[in-house]
Amino acid sequence: MLQGRKILLVIGGGIAAYKCLDLIRRLAERGASVTPVLTAAAQEFVTPLSVAALSGQKVYTDLFDLTDEAEMGHIQLSRAADLVVVAPATADLLAKMAGGHANDLATTLLMATDKPILVAPAMNVRMWDHPATQRNVATLKNDGIAFVGPNDGHMACGEFGAGRMAEPLEIVTAIDMALSDGPLKGKHIIVTSGPTHEPIDPVRYIANRSSGVQGTAIATALATLGADVTFITGPADAPRPQGVRVVEVETAHEMLEAVQKALPADAAVFAAAVADWRMAKAMDSKIKKDGTGAVPVLEFAENPDILKTVSQMKIGRPALVVGFAAETDDVIANATAKRLRKGCDWIVANDVSPETGIMGGAENAVTLITEEGQESWPRSGKTEVAERLARRIAEAL
Numbered sequence: 001m002l003q004g005r006k007i008l009l010v011i012g013g014g015i016a017a018y019k020c021l022d023l024i025r026r027l028a029e030r031g032a033s034v035t036p037v038l039t040a041a042a043q044e045f046v047t048p049l050s051v052a053a054l055s056g057q058k059v060y061t062d063l064f065d066l067t068d069e070a071e072m073g074h075i076q077l078s079r080a081a082d083l084v085v086v087a088p089a090t091a092d093l094l095a096k097m098a099g100g101h102a103n104d105l106a107t108t109l110l111m112a113t114d115k116p117i118l119v120a121p122a123m124n125v126r127m128w129d130h131p132a133t134q135r136n137v138a139t140l141k142n143d144g145i146a147f148v149g150p151n152d153g154h155m156a157c158g159e160f161g162a163g164r165m166a167e168p169l170e171i172v173t174a175i176d177m178a179l180s181d182g183p184l185k186g187k188h189i190i191v192t193s194g195p196t197h198e199p200i201d202p203v204r205y206i207a208n209r210s211s212g213v214q215g216t217a218i219a220t221a222l223a224t225l226g227a228d229v230t231f232i233t234g235p236a237d238a239p240r241p242q243g244v245r246v247v248e249v250e251t252a253h254e255m256l257e258a259v260q261k262a263l264p265a266d267a268a269v270f271a272a273a274v275a276d277w278r279m280a281k282a283m284d285s286k287i288k289k290d291g292t293g294a295v296p297v298l299e300f301a302e303n304p305d306i307l308k309t310v311s312q313m314k315i316g317r318p319a320l321v322v323g324f325a326a327e328t329d330d331v332i333a334n335a336t337a338k339r340l341r342k343g344c345d346w347i348v349a350n351d352v353s354p355e356t357g358i359m360g361g362a363e364n365a366v367t368l369i370t371e372e373g374q375e376s377w378p379r380s381g382k383t384e385v386a387e388r389l390a391r392r393i394a395e396a397l
């Protein structure tokens with residue numbers, strides 16, 4: 001899939017820069033051509049000579065190099081590639097990108113490019129967790145920039161946590177996805193996933209059980225077919241999908257708001273286990289036991305039904321709206337009624353009775369309910385279910 005593809009690789013100044021040598025080799029093996037750009041700091045970690053030797057390409061380092069500008073101007077350089085990859089993306093590079101700085105060749109290319117950008121962050125765990133970095137990451141994701149990693153693990157600085165650059169092969173997979181010419185290329189698809197948490201007080205909340213594994217697999221499968229995916233997730237345990245725009249939310253209200261902000265879309269898949277109710281009024285301070293044995297009475301209010309709201313939009317409704325029905329009894333009858341009640345096009349129905357082991361497990365057995373009728377899919381891994389659903393969506397759009 002990478003044969004003949006052109007990648008502009010911006011190498012930032014971090015210890016993980018050494019992994020870029022392997023990345024270049026792996027990309028070259030797959031037939032991609034890599035044009036490397038080194039920041040000044042990157043040259044402290046890898047030499048232009050080793051990068052040039054592995055890539056077989058001229059290495060660019062300087063914004064004001066008259067020879068380079070005569071051969072290929074920096075604007076042209078930023079446009080000649082199919083994809084711009086930043087690896088390692090240091091905290092400093094992410095900050096410059098988020099702030100729109102253009103004070104060296106790398107940042108100028110990132111500002112000037114009209115091509116998709118994929119970044120592989122790498123930094124110390126505290127730098128990654130720092131609110132400034134997290135703000136910058138959120139800004140960049142919002143700008144449509146794709147991320148791969150960082151991973152958890154031991155770091156060169158001796159600490160442990162999130163901040164390790166994704167491995168070269170993971171970056172290759174993310175590049176594959178970003179460059180995919182699949183049947184969903186050019187289609188924007190919203191996927192909701194995970195539970196929502198509805199606060200009772202600052203320390204307690206109401207939630208449905210949801211690992212987020214099926215939603216994550218669906219987002220990955222759609223992105224692999226080339227879709228531009230906005231993945232809106234509640235606080236789920238599953239690792240976030242790579243190569244998609246991730247929006248983290250907590251409550252049903254926030255999820256609805258994020259969905260509305262992400263529209264328009266060609267399709268929307270609502271796999272989230274949204275809490276049906278929230279507290280009519282969440283408490284600002286912790287509800288205390290008063291020692292008398294009196295129990296608090298919780299007053300609920302109904303949450304917005306995101307699937308129904310979007311399904312019944314008069315203007316700007318996605319062409320295909322897919323809902324889920326996790327049922328424990330009369331699965332097909334309930335799911336068929338739900339499709340009509342909500343107004344969505346398809347319902348993916350599954351039996352989540354405890355004896356099926358589906359909830360929180362690796363497998364799923366679903367029945368797809370459409371206007372034409374129902375089709376039962378054999379029980380298989382959540383990844384296979386996701387891939388099958390993604391292929392069906394591609395056929396329908």
Ligand code: C5P
Pocket residue numbers: 192252270271272273274275276303304305306307308322323324325326
């Ligand atoms: O009504 P029920 O919760 O069983 O419907 C399940 C489907 O509706 C799922 O697709 C779920 O993501 C969606 N849903 C929603 N907003 C809600 C409740 C459910 O989008 N408040």
